Amino acid sequence: MKLERNRRVKKLAIWTWSWVATMAIASFGPEFIWDNHPFLTPFAIIVNFANGILMILANRDLFNHFDELEKKIHLESLAITLGLAVVVGLTYSLLDTTNVIKQNAQISMLVMFIGITYLTSVIINTLRYR
Amino acid sequence: MKNRIRDLRTERGMTQEDLAEIIGVSRQTINAIEKEKFDPSLPTAFRLARLFELKIEELFSYEQG
Structure with a gap:
């Protein structure tokens, strides 16, 4: 039970940090990395959004294990x-x-x-x- | 809801951790049930009654407040 709990907590932690990182990239990338490229900015936002969905699913998995x-x-x-x-x-x-x-x-x-x-x-x- | 879980557990030399592992809940949940701060679900109550080889009404007693 504890091993499974730890696995789900780790999964949620990974997706959360990944979501924060992609949020930072989508926020600062247009100005500091790719100079407002018309394709890269919406792409970074979509990646961040998809990452957020996966974070929510990982949170649901953890909740279901409570x-x-x-x-x-x-x-x-x-x-x-x-x-x-x-x-x-x-x-x-x-x-x-x-x-x-x-x-x-x-x-x-x-x-x-x-x-x-x-x-x-x-x-x-x-x-x-x- | 009153219960006899703490007495029955200690009689058998089990820790809260042991009981939690067998029943499939956290130690905190066993502690809260023993202290009568939390009423377990019906499946958990049945699992506890089966473990202690008692009828559910012998393990739990309901007192209307």
């Missing part, structure tokens, strides 16, 4: 994260469109918020069942 308590912990954390992401994301967008905040709303801020919220929720839920 036992019942782990699934409950992660489902509760996902519910909290999804709810907060929608509410906080739309509030953040509203603050931008109504010019309450000076800077433009960045999607990267929402992604960071989602990551931190999910991690915190998993830690709190895990502690609840200790």
Whole structure:
């Protein structure tokens, strides 16, 4: 069971790092590597998108290997994260469109918020069942 | 839901890790079930009852809160 778990965690880690790397290439490549080549930029974005899909599938594989308590912990954390992401994301967008905040709303801020919220929720839920 | 898993496990000289391995769940899950913080699924409850050679109602008792 542990060996299989480790295998799936490694698979997810590989696809996640690969997704981050292809995201960086697609972001900085047009300016610093291939000088806005008309074919290479969309190609890099497609590769990054495909990589993201494989990362999601690897995450699903890991989730399917969780036992019942782990699934409950992660489902509760996902519910909290999804709810907060929608509410906080739309509030953040509203603050931008109504010019309450000076800077433009960045999607990267929402992604960071989602990551931190999910991690915190998993830690709190895990502690609840200790 | 109350259960007798901790007593039965220690009587047999098993660790939580051993029991988790046999039942096919994590050690944390066994710990949460023993502490009655988490109610197992029906298949897990049946596996535990079979392992301890008891009827499911002899292993678990439901107390309406």
